[in-house]
Amino acid sequence: MKQFSLNLFSFNVMLPFKIHSPETELCLPAWEKKHIKVTLKRDDLIHPFISGNKWRKLKYNLEEALQLQKNHLVTFGGAWSNHLLATACAGTTFKFKTTAFVRGEEGVNNPVLAMCRLFGMQLIYVDRESYRDKENLYNSYFGQDPTTFYIHEGGYGMLGAKGCSELVDELQHEYQHIFTACGTGTTLAGIANAIEKRDLFTRVHGIPVLKNGGFIQEEVDQLYPDITPPILHLDYHFGGYAKSNTDLLAFVQHFIAATGIMIEPTYTGKLLYAVDDLIKRDYFTPADQVLVIHTGGLTGLLGMYERFNFIDLHQ
Numbered sequence: 001m002k003q004f005s006l007n008l009f010s011f012n013v014m015l016p017f018k019i020h021s022p023e024t025e026l027c028l029p030a031w032e033k034k035h036i037k038v039t040l041k042r043d044d045l046i047h048p049f050i051s052g053n054k055w056r057k058l059k060y061n062l063e064e065a066l067q068l069q070k071n072h073l074v075t076f077g078g079a080w081s082n083h084l085l086a087t088a089c090a091g092t093t094f095k096f097k098t099t100a101f102v103r104g105e106e107g108v109n110n111p112v113l114a115m116c117r118l119f120g121m122q123l124i125y126v127d128r129e130s131y132r133d134k135e136n137l138y139n140s141y142f143g144q145d146p147t148t149f150y151i152h153e154g155g156y157g158m159l160g161a162k163g164c165s166e167l168v169d170e171l172q173h174e175y176q177h178i179f180t181a182c183g184t185g186t187t188l189a190g191i192a193n194a195i196e197k198r199d200l201f202t203r204v205h206g207i208p209v210l211k212n213g214g215f216i217q218e219e220v221d222q223l224y225p226d227i228t229p230p231i232l233h234l235d236y237h238f239g240g241y242a243k244s245n246t247d248l249l250a251f252v253q254h255f256i257a258a259t260g261i262m263i264e265p266t267y268t269g270k271l272l273y274a275v276d277d278l279i280k281r282d283y284f285t286p287a288d289q290v291l292v293i294h295t296g297g298l299t300g301l302l303g304m305y306e307r308f309n310f311i312d313l314h315q
């Protein structure tokens with residue numbers, strides 16, 4: 001009984017974390033000319049470090065960990081992972097220890113990993129080969145440890161998708177289209193499931209940021225086998241994960257200068273480039289209302305700013 005009330009107390013600890021993610025209409029002349037209304041859902045404003053969809057994906061994982069009386073989160077990520085940073089910050093905010101298996105050589109450092117460390121996260125560097133077998137890694141370090149809780153790379157999974165579904169409950173309007181960037185497909189799956197459950201007419205679109213993004217469909221299927229498959233646009237990966245070209249970088253620069261809203265090339269840059277391109281190709285019907293999810297991840301810019309070949313916008 002005592003343990004039960006302890007759990008209740010723990011749940012109360014989660015409550016002060018209120019989602020702040022307004023819907024902001026974007027006014028770009030090229031889009032207005034085509035009579036397409038684009039609204040941005042500002043999940044990037046949820047938290048500076050537990051950014052965007054990463055909080056949504058962590059929320060039920062953390063609740064589950066509390067319920068199981070675990071006090072140590074263990075997860076996986078690359079050296080610039082938004083998920084690691086979010087887990088490090090959320091972990092310490094809600095009184096968990098955190099450990100991450102980082103894909104990369106011992107001692108790799110960058111601003112994101114430094115911030116993970118500042119939040120108290122323990123980093124274990126592993127080579128590409130060992131990184132592939134995550135269960136094995138986890139078991140060899142923590143298999144006998146009753147205090148640890150396993151969180152998938154990128155927050156993938158049912159608990160993550162459940163958190164992402166809640167985004168749909170917050171919406172102020174019914175949109176013809178919702179677009180999100182895809183890494184694991186968890187965010188897309190959660191949104192698509194919520195749209196289906198609520199019988200909304202909205203069509204759900206994903207922009208995979210990796211090459212050969214068709215696998216996203218299988219990931220969505222695994223999570224929700226019975227829903228209408230979301231629409232995937234496979235040609236906006238720009239060569240693969242974290243790859244870019246001058247076109248994409250110029251678009252990102254123009255978008256930020258025109259709107260005052262920060263985006264980055266790895267996820268939201270590709271996403272908005274795709275929406276812009278589809279508008280210009282008359283993919284939509286005039287008067288369509290399009291919602292784009294700003295999934296955050298702005299610290300990714302810290303590893304990419306040197307790529308910009310800044311264009312003089314004053315000419």
Ligand SMILES: *Cc1c(COP(=O)(O)O)cnc(C)c1O
Pocket residue numbers: 052053054082083154181182183184185186187188267268295296297298
């Ligand atoms: C992690 C991340 C994504 C990918 O989300 P999935 O649910 O894994 O598809 C999209 N955008 C940003 C900014 C991210 O950090």
